[in-house]
Amino acid sequence: xxxxxxxxxxxxxxxxxxxxxxxxxxxxxxxxxxxxxxxxxxxxxxxxxxxxxxxxxxxxxxxxxxxxxxxxxxxxxxxxxxxxxxxxxxxxxxxxxxxxxxxxxxxxxxxxxxxxxxxxxxxxxxxxxxxxxxxxxxxxxxxxxxxxxxxxxxxxxxxxxxxxxxxxxxxxxxxxxxxxxxxxxxxxxxxxxxxxxxxxxxxxxxxxxxxxxxxxxxxxxxxxxxxxxxxxxxxxxxxxxxxxxxxxxxxxxxxxxxxxxxxxxxxxxxxxxxxxxxxxxxxxxxxxxxxxxxxxxxxxxxxxxxxxxxxxxxxxxxxxxxxxxxxxxxxxxxxxxxxxxxxxxxxxxxxxxxxxxxxxxxxxxxxxxxxxxxxxxxxxxxxxxxxxxxxxxxxxxxxxxxxxxxxxxxxxxxxxxxxxxxxxxxxxxxxxxxxxxxxxxxxxxxxxxxxxxxxxxxxxxxxxxxxxxxxxxxxxxxxx
Amino acid sequence: xxxxxxxxxxxxxxxxxxxxxxxxxxxxxxxxxxxxxxxxxxxxxxxxxxxxxxxxxxxxxxxxxxxxxxxxxxxxxxxxxxxxxxxxxxxxxxxxxxxxxxxxxxxxxxxxxxxxxxxxxxxxxxxxxxxxxxxxxxxxxxxxxxxxxxxxxxxxxxxxxxxxxxxxxxxxxxxxxxxxxxxxxxxxxxxxxxxxxxxxxxxxxxxxxxxxxxxxxxxxxxxxxxxxxxxxxxxxxxxxxxxxxx
Ligand SMILES: Nc1ncnc2c1ncn2[C@@H]1O[C@H](COP(=O)(O)OP(=O)(O)OP(=O)(O)O)[C@@H](O)[C@H]1O
Ligand SMILES: [Mg+2]
Numbered sequence: 001x002x003x004x005x006x007x008x009x010x011x012x013x014x015x016x017x018x019x020x021x022x023x024x025x026x027x028x029x030x031x032x033x034x035x036x037x038x039x040x041x042x043x044x045x046x047x048x049x050x051x052x053x054x055x056x057x058x059x060x061x062x063x064x065x066x067x068x069x070x071x072x073x074x075x076x077x078x079x080x081x082x083x084x085x086x087x088x089x090x091x092x093x094x095x096x097x098x099x100x101x102x103x104x105x106x107x108x109x110x111x112x113x114x115x116x117x118x119x120x121x122x123x124x125x126x127x128x129x130x131x132x133x134x135x136x137x138x139x140x141x142x143x144x145x146x147x148x149x150x151x152x153x154x155x156x157x158x159x160x161x162x163x164x165x166x167x168x169x170x171x172x173x174x175x176x177x178x179x180x181x182x183x184x185x186x187x188x189x190x191x192x193x194x195x196x197x198x199x200x201x202x203x204x205x206x207x208x209x210x211x212x213x214x215x216x217x218x219x220x221x222x223x224x225x226x227x228x229x230x231x232x233x234x235x236x237x238x239x240x241x242x243x244x245x246x247x248x249x250x251x252x253x254x255x256x257x258x259x260x261x262x263x264x265x266x267x268x269x270x271x272x273x274x275x276x277x278x279x280x281x282x283x284x285x286x287x288x289x290x291x292x293x294x295x296x297x298x299x300x301x302x303x304x305x306x307x308x309x310x311x312x313x314x315x316x317x318x319x320x321x322x323x324x325x326x327x328x329x330x331x332x333x334x335x336x337x338x339x340x341x342x343x344x345x346x347x348x349x350x351x352x353x354x355x356x357x358x359x360x361x362x363x364x365x366x367x368x369x370x371x372x373x374x375x376x377x378x379x380x381x382x383x384x385x386x387x388x389x390x391x392x393x394x395x396x397x398x399x400x401x402x403x404x405x406x407x408x409x410x411x412x413x414x415x416x417x418x419x420x421x422x423x424x425x426x427x428x429x430x431x432x433x434x435x436x437x438x439x440x441x442x443x444x445x446x447x448x449x450x451x452x453x454x455x456x457x458x459x460x461x462x463x464x465x466x467x468x469x470x471x472x473x474x475x476x477x478x479x480x
Numbered sequence: 481x482x483x484x485x486x487x488x489x490x491x492x493x494x495x496x497x498x499x500x501x502x503x504x505x506x507x508x509x510x511x512x513x514x515x516x517x518x519x520x521x522x523x524x525x526x527x528x529x530x531x532x533x534x535x536x537x538x539x540x541x542x543x544x545x546x547x548x549x550x551x552x553x554x555x556x557x558x559x560x561x562x563x564x565x566x567x568x569x570x571x572x573x574x575x576x577x578x579x580x581x582x583x584x585x586x587x588x589x590x591x592x593x594x595x596x597x598x599x600x601x602x603x604x605x606x607x608x609x610x611x612x613x614x615x616x617x618x619x620x621x622x623x624x625x626x627x628x629x630x631x632x633x634x635x636x637x638x639x640x641x642x643x644x645x646x647x648x649x650x651x652x653x654x655x656x657x658x659x660x661x662x663x664x665x666x667x668x669x670x671x672x673x674x675x676x677x678x679x680x681x682x683x684x685x686x687x688x689x690x691x692x693x694x695x696x697x698x699x700x701x702x703x704x705x706x707x708x709x710x711x712x713x714x715x716x717x718x719x720x721x722x723x724x725x726x
Contacts, residue, residue, distance in 0.1 A: 002599070003589030014577040379573045382534060383587040383638065384562020386555045474529040477573060478650070 004389060007380075008396045015369060019397075022365035023405035025358025026453050030409030033351030034441070034449040035416055040344035042440040046433055047336045055311050056272075058100075058329035059088060059304045059321050080301040084326065088306055091320035096307035098133035098272075101285045101300075102126075105292040106249035109264065109278065111242030116229055123249065125277030126209075128285025133305060134210060134270040139238060141165055142267035146283025147205035149173055154203040162203035168241070168263050170204045177260045177291065206265035207244055209280055212273035214432070221432035231430075240266040246288050260288070272305065303329060355456050362401070362460030366394065370468045377468055378476035387469040394468050398461030399454050406453025410446055417441070482508040482531060482646070482678075487540035489526050489701075500526045501538070502701040510645065513672045513679045515692035523701045524682040525650055531680065532565050532648045533557045562590055566639025570651040572631040574623040574638075581606050581619040584637045591642075602641070609637035613667075629660025636667065647671065649681040653688065665691055 012019060061080050080099070089097040103126035110121040131144050138144045143166050156162050156169035216234050224231060244264040264278070273279035289297035304326075308317045318328045370377070377390055385393075417439040424438065489501035500523040508514055516524050529535035530542060533549055536557065542549045544564075549557065561567075574583045581603070588602035597605060610616050613633040615626075623631055632652060639647055649668075653661035665688055671677045681688060689695050690709075697705035 003591070007589055010578060010582070375573065376575055379575060380586070380590070381558070382532075382561060382567045382573070384558050384590040386558035386590070388555065389558070389590055472535070474526075474535040477534070477569060478525050478529070 026405040027409040029355030030453045031412040034413035036347035038439040038441045042438045044340045057306045059326045060329045093313040098130040098305040099301040100303045101128040102302045108245040108248045127274045128282040137270035138268040144208045146281040176258045208267040209264045209278045210268045210273045214275040217432040359456040359460035366464035374476040378473040381473035391465045391469045394465035398457040402454035402457030406450035483543045489538040511676045513692045514694045515689045516682045516696045518698035522698045566644040566647045568649040568652045570654040572635045646678045
């Protein structure tokens with residue numbers, strides 16, 4: 001075997017020009033293949049890893065609308081309650097069940113002067129979630145939990161008197177925030193504040209709030225530039241304090257209720273927080289909803305997040321959810337995954353076609369070389385090479401050419417990817433989820449690319465190798 | 481011992497077919513020096529190719545050391561060429577992209593690892609043969625820089641690498657001048673007498689034919705003459721031997 005290896009080496013060196021020419025197509029094809037697949041899987045891991053994490057499902061009540069073509073008849077909804085949560089928890093492969101509730105009370109968040117230069121006010125969209133769901137995303141300095149401040153009595157003059165990071169010195173909760181039926185007077189915001197005139201400050205808990213990484217991404221990628229505001233670094237924003245006016249609205253006056261003013265504090269970022277809005281511990285949202293809206297609100301959830309043990313089991317769990325009588329909210333992940341898969345398939349296919357055509361080119365070159373080397377092959381046969389030896393030599397040469405072409409192709413694609421990332425970092429303005437690299441060259445991809453290159457080269461050389469093995473040494477050596 | 485009986489060979493090209501060997505019977509003993517002569521186109525090369533296992537497309541029986549060549553697999557036949565036969569051609573057939581030494585040790589690359597020469601042994605044997613051929617200084621030269629006589633000596637060295645029992649030479653001096661031809665002839669005689677190698681040489685060269693102990697003449701695919709003559713020795717024994725073998 002080592003003898004044949006030596007021969008292959010010598011032949012490759014001798015015919016290197018031919019082989020280099022022959023392998024250009026393979027190099028290009030493999031470069032394209034590796035490039036597009038790396039791009040696809042890089043984008044995929046951003047999209048499915050960060051934008052639409054796939055290891056959880058959001059369960060929503062089944063909409064029992066009967067679809068009669070243009071006529072949609074609403075038939076009401078099943079509610080999500082503790083019983084539903086329990087049922088969902090029993091589905092196989094579900095590792096956690098976390099109820100989620102929307103804040104149905106119009107509210108305003110205001111503050112951020114230290115960040116933006118001006119105090120900002122914004123209508124607040126908020127969700128309440130089970131704090132356990134995000135426990136690992138909360139900085140140890142802070143706490144994300146429901147604090148019942150109805151009993152807060154410790155008197156204070158400044159925040160320092162209260163000591164803890166989650167405490168501030170503020171007004172006690174107003175009377176109307178104490179009970180569910182609260183105030184019924186239809187006062188406006190200012191009136192409410194007057195009504196709740198301070199009786200002396202006490203140590204209060206900040207309402208802990210988390211935001212999603214999406215929010216930061218979207219802010220940094222778009223909003224910031226439109227309004228020429230500073231770029232936010234999540235670590236820098238952490239701990240931000242602001243006012244939370246529950247029951248207040250910028251667009252319409254709160255219906256009948258009085259406003260409750262609280263201090264909020266940003267205590268973490270999580271992929272499980274809602275994308276556009278703030279996420280609070282479930283207890284707060286439940287209390288506000290009950291106070292302002294509906295006494296039954298405490299028992300019904302808007303959705304339930306279901307954790308799945310592995311991505312591969314998501315589909316099975318989704319089916320279990322539907323069997324249990326609920327629906328799975330469409331996160332867009334499926335479409336995104338499908339889109340990326342199609343992208344990868346199309347470009348992968350195009351690249352393989354290039355490689356395939358290149359293999360035909362390889363075949364031509366090998367046929368030509370074998371014609372040129374007939375005498376050489378005849379000599380080898382005369383001194384003892386068997387047909388199998390000749391075949392091995394030709395296929396071995398093809399394999400080496402393929403391996404080299406594959407390595408060069410992969411190298412080129414990595415170089416191109418590097419260049420692309422460089423250009424992106426330098427010239428493409430930030431956009432949400434703009435990654436440092438768009439590419440993911442997994443060892444599997446590298447091995448597959450080189451494997452394809454070898455495979456196609458060898459495939460291209462099969463017929464030429466057969467012809468070479470069949471050459472009649474008597475004929476080629478005596479030149480008849 | 482090589483024994484051919486009733487060997488027929490027909491070349492077919494398209495519609496036409498040409499019967500080149502028409503029932504050749506021939507026996508060549510170990511250590512013989514046989515020259516085969518005959519007109520151009522009479523079938524001499526064809527016969528050599530069959531004996532050397534380069535051509536398996538014939539009818540009749542060819543036996544070497546009691547084994548029928550036609551019953552051997554390609555692998556065995558290749559091994560037979562590799563270990564037991566050396567070929568020398570009129571046009572040398574050296575590989576231009578290899579050095580002289582690499583050409584000489586080429587057969588060692590195909591010995592399939594079983595009982596053949598190791599890389600080192602092949603190198604040593606190659607250098608030894610080159611020295612024997614007075615070409616030690618050309619070991620790392622390319623054949624293209626050599627004269628015809630030198631090239632043929634490289635080719636002979638290659639043929640001798642595995643110490644074959646049989647050397648098959650097809651007009652080995654056909655492309656050489658008189659002096660080079662004589663040197664080659666001397667080499668052949670030496671190989672035959674000193675090392676006992678069986679020699680079958682196709683030649684148009686009378687001097688070679690005369691040097692051979694036995695001359696086989698082929699006319700149109702038939703052996704028409706099989707003459708033994710020991711130039712400076714006894715003629716009678718060779719004649720009687722001829723009758724035995726006929
Ligand atoms: N591969 C082949 N296909 C067809 N015909 C062939 C082939 N090889 C040889 N022949 C024919 O067979 C006949 C014998 O050829 P061969 O080479 O054996 O003759 P030769 O005696 O060696 O001649 P020379 O002295 O010219 O070398 C010739 O007529 C030749 O044309
Ligand atoms: Mg001939």
